[in-house]
Amino acid sequence: MQKNEITKNPKVDVLIVGAGASGAAIAHSLTELGVSITCLEQGNWVDHTNFPSTKPDYELHRYSDFSCDPNVRKQPQDYPINSDESPITPVNYNAVGGSTINYLGHWPRFHPSDFRTRSLDGVGNDWPIDYETLEPFYDINSNIMGVSGLSGNPAYPYYKTTLPPITIGKLGQILAKGFNKLGWHWWPSDTTILSQEYEGRSKCVNAGTCDLGCAAGAKASVDITYWPLLKRKRVELRTQCRVREVTINNDGMAKGVLYYDSEGNLQEQKAEIVVMACNGIGTPRILLNSKSKLFPEGIANRSGLIGKNLMFHPLSGVVGIFDEPMDGFKGPMACSILSQEFYETDKSRDFVRGYGLHSGRYTTPMTYALGGYGTDKLIPWGNEHRKSMDEYPYLAGLTVVTEDLARESNAVTLDSGLTDSNGIPAPKISYKVDENTKKMLVHGEERAKEALLAAGAKKIISAGGDVWWRAGWHQMGTARMGNNPENSVVNSWGRCHDVKNLFIVDGSIFVTAGAVNPTCTIQALSLYIGDSIKKNVENLFD
Amino acid sequence: MWNIEERNLLKLILKELIPASEDGKIPSAGLTNVINYLEKKSKEELSVKKLFNVGILRVKNFVISTKKDINYINSKDTILFLKILENEEPFFFKEFLKHTYMGYYSEPTVRPYFGVSSNPPHPIGYEVPLEESNFLESLVEPVKKRGVCYRKC
Numbered sequence: 079m080q081k082n083e084i085t086k087n088p089k090v091d092v093l094i095v096g097a098g099a100s101g102a103a104i105a106h107s108l109t110e111l112g113v114s115i116t117c118l119e120q121g122n123w124v125d126h127t128n129f130p131s132t133k134p135d136y137e138l139h140r141y142s143d144f145s146c147d148p149n150v151r152k153q154p155q156d157y158p159i160n161s162d163e164s165p166i167t168p169v170n171y172n173a174v175g176g177s178t179i180n181y182l183g184h185w186p187r188f189h190p191s192d193f194r195t196r197s198l199d200g201v202g203n204d205w206p207i208d209y210e211t212l213e214p215f216y217d218i219n220s221n222i223m224g225v226s227g228l229s230g231n232p233a234y235p236y237y238k239t240t241l242p243p244i245t246i247g248k249l250g251q252i253l254a255k256g257f258n259k260l261g262w263h264w265w266p267s268d269t270t271i272l273s274q275e276y277e278g279r280s281k282c283v284n285a286g287t288c289d290l291g292c293a294a295g296a297k298a299s300v301d302i303t304y305w306p307l308l309k310r311k312r313v314e315l316r317t318q319c320r321v322r323e324v325t326i327n328n329d330g331m332a333k334g335v336l337y338y339d340s341e342g343n344l345q346e347q348k349a350e351i352v353v354m355a356c357n358g359i360g361t362p363r364i365l366l367n368s369k370s371k372l373f374p375e376g377i378a379n380r381s382g383l384i385g386k387n388l389m390f391h392p393l394s395g396v397v398g399i400f401d402e403p404m405d406g407f408k409g410p411m412a413c414s415i416l417s418q419e420f421y422e423t424d425k426s427r428d429f430v431r432g433y434g435l436h437s438g439r440y441t442t443p444m445t446y447a448l449g450g451y452g453t454d455k456l457i458p459w460g461n462e463h464r465k466s467m468d469e470y471p472y473l474a475g476l477t478v479v480t481e482d483l484a485r486e487s488n489a490v491t492l493d494s495g496l497t498d499s500n501g502i503p504a505p506k507i508s509y510k511v512d513e514n515t516k517k518m519l520v521h522g523e524e525r526a527k528e529a530l531l532a533a534g535a536k537k538i539i540s541a542g543g544d545v546w547w548r549a550g551w552h553q554m555g556t557a558r559m560g561n562n563p564e565n566s567v568v569n570s571w572g573r574c575h576d577v578k579n580l581f582i583v584d585g586s587i588f589v590t591a592g593a594v595n596p597t598c599t600i601q602a603l604s605l606y607i608g609d610s611i612k613k614n615v616e617n618l619f620d
Numbered sequence: 621m622w623n624i625e626e627r628n629l630l631k632l633i634l635k636e637l638i639p640a641s642e643d644g645k646i647p648s649a650g651l652t653n654v655i656n657y658l659e660k661k662s663k664e665e666l667s668v669k670k671l672f673n674v675g676i677l678r679v680k681n682f683v684i685s686t687k688k689d690i691n692y693i694n695s696k697d698t699i700l701f702l703k704i705l706e707n708e709e710p711f712f713f714k715e716f717l718k719h720t721y722m723g724y725y726s727e728p729t730v731r732p733y734f735g736v737s738s739n740p741p742h743p744i745g746y747e748v749p750l751e752e753s754n755f756l757e758s759l760v761e762p763v764k765k766r767g768v769c770y771r772k773c
Contacts, residue, residue: 131742135726191771198773208773228756232768243756245748251759258762263769265760273750283745293742407736408746422771443734444725448718456717459637460699464646471735 084336085345090116090314093334093349095321095364097121098176099597100584100604101355102304103219107608109311111615116347117313118337120320121155121173123301129291136290137444144290146171146180147548155318157498157505159359161550164509166390168359168550174317175301177357178597181551182288182412183297184436185225185268186594187216187234187602191422192481195590199423199430201514202484205589206561206570207606209235215602215609222307223298223601224276227268233418244273244282249404249474250414253437256533262419267436268598269413270298277303284409286441297410319345322502323368324352324377324580331619332377332580338500351579351611351618355604358388358553358585362490363505365557378557378574383567385491387484387555389591392511392545394519395477396526397440398535403471406440412595414439417476420525421593429517433480433593435526440473469537476529478522480515481593484555511545519545552596557586571610572603578619583607621663622676627655628690629679636698637720646733649724657723658716668719675712678705 091113094101105115130139141150146169148156153172161167171179190209195202213235220240227239243266246254250266257264271288272281282296295302305315318340325333325346334348354361362385368377376384417435424432440446447457447467457466493506511519527538560566563575568587574580583604585596592599611618622630635650662669682701686693706713724730728738737746751759 129742132740134728134738134740136740138722138726141722189770190773194773198771228760230760230764232764232766233770235770235772242750242753245750246756247748251751254759258759261762261766263763263766265763266756283741283743284748285741285745287741290741294745403735405735405746405748408748418769422769442725442736443731444722447721447725456714456721459702459717461639463638464641467734 085343087345087347089334089348089350090114091349092116092351092353093118093347094353094355095335096176096355096357096360096584097174097305097315098355098357099178099300100600101176101353102300102308103601103604104353104355104583104608105308105313106222106304107605108611109308109313111612115313116349117315118319118321118335118347119174119315119317122317124173124175124179124291126291126293126295126302129293131285131287131290132293136287137442139290140445141448144180146289146551148172154499157502158496160493160496160504160506164507165511165545165547166392166509166550167547168507168553169548170357170359173301174305174315175299177551178299179291179301180289181597183270183410184412184595185227185270185598186416186434187237187268188592188594188599189233189421190235192590192592195431201430202590203558203560203565206559212599212602212606213237215605216598218605219598219601223270223303224272224279225268225270226273228266231265233263233265233421239268241276242273244269244271244413245284245409246414247405247409247439249406249439250437252400252404253474253476253529253533254415256529257417257419259532260529262417262529264415264417264419267413267416269410271410271413272296282410286407286409286411286439288411320498320500320502321364322500323364325368326370326372326377326577330372330577332577342500351581353581353583354586355584358556359490359505359507361582361584361586362556363492366492367503373576378567378576378580380576381564381567383558383565385556386486386489387558388488388490388507388509388553389482389484389555389588390509390550391479391482391552391591391593392515392519393477393479393549394523394541394545395475396523396530396541397473397475397539398530398533399469399537399539400472400474400535404474406473407442409439411441412436412438417529420522427521429514429521431481431483431514431518431593433478433518433522435522435529436477436479438475438477440475443467443470446470446473474530474533474535476526478519478526479593480518480522482591483512483514484558484590485512490556552585552591554585554588554591554596557582558589559587560589571614572607581607581611622659626676629676629683630658631655632683632690632693632698633679633702634720636695636702637717638724649720652724652727652730654720654723657726658719661719668715671712671715674709675716678709
């Protein structure tokens, strides 16, 4: 039954909002301080034995209760997102583990140049930290998550992977030979999917439905990697608790948060330090909703940049039809091989920065019929349908994953006309694909066709430059990092310039987007911020 | 919910939306449980029910216009009707087609025709051997030979 008064909880030392990739990582780092840590999560624990991939109608769940799109999924823990003004809609998962529950486990690191785009290429901004700063934290995180891969990728400074690579499969081998024919870079994908048993987790069974939850436990979601460690260290996790706002005291410091519990009652949780870990959409949403006399435009928002500079990774796909069955449904969906031949800026091209060519294994027949390979268009009906489906076993695809450049006009704001079940305004996305990105997509599709043909494809199917609607996995830039409080929200170690006991550790603080899946860098960054808090603990609020 | 006549009307178009394979080995959407799936969806969601009712009415009118028993309407006429329907009721058509595909390909008996197991992917998954390290090393050798390909900064 709902109460009218606010329930007040005893003050804690550290309060983390969000139990996903970044929240779990910083909690782990801060446990070394021996302080009280509480984490609030709007979702619940998920039961791995009940994932859709264990059910006969598993594919249907991809388009209903286990959709990556919260506007389709509409589970009690989800909040709606207004994407009417965007060609890309954000996707996520709300639970203990966050979007690592339904992500695909692809684990490439950022390149050193991703931290220096202004100096090198005259676009975006330089980060206040560099690759070397994060390098040790990439390694720590890899060991906790369990990363499979092949060491020695010449696209990176040398690092050692935790486990040998997963199988690249028949499809990966054939594409690799195509890349070799062209003399282009490619490498087996780094992934948090296990090639062998590790820390009590089973190896991958090549089910091919990573987005529907990994019932084998081979894919590292943080509910099965970090959270068992955190429970042992007595980190308190309160589930089904949805934070409405961060509150502030008269000294301009964060007092704590107000949140709704599972019964819809409003509770107050005070803390010495508040850490936001709700992803690049959820974090600005809460901060913008935290209005006070001191911060009428949202807490810690004197720069006016909270919610701005939203970056995704616009994607498109190209498919080749081969002479022999490619077994594309066998093995981890997104992780086979990755070409970074076109990752770095080349002045001879008509765009700056670059993109990756990811060889996704194509998924099941239904997904192909409903959207082809990322074309978002149903394949034809009638006799043409049968012809298209006859080609299904012979498919291999390449996804063009482009770097997005920050634009203030690409933004998250609040939509007061659309709310979640607790009446909290929903985020509204205003986003346009940049001209530079459009050129990259065109270039990328042409190169993907070349690679597929070199690998032996007899026919090419392409999205024709259209970006995928549900490509909003990677949400970055909406509370960016920097040394100057006028053009950034947090400092070089995640502390808000305006509120010195408020930290942000998710993709919001990215300055640039790179052209790779960001979770690996999000977690390294979160561990680095945790380390910085520990180093600065004596004068944390100076 | 749907009576036999309505079910037959929808089956008439289902078998043209996803026809059987030429050799007859792969069944059409009219011969699988798609109709049951569509009926279930229609029961679950009012908006789907309303939409499908529009379609049923159009199919009924089409059958009347042919002045033939439903069992004697030929494929050519049905396909022509579907093309008109696609043009005149694009929203219904797209939604109906989407649900038809979902109903058809969620059938465990259909997946094996495309090489995919009828079982759920977990717990068994698929046997895919790991590449031998020598083989993988030989495959990446040309990439290694080209040397470092990131910018040092």
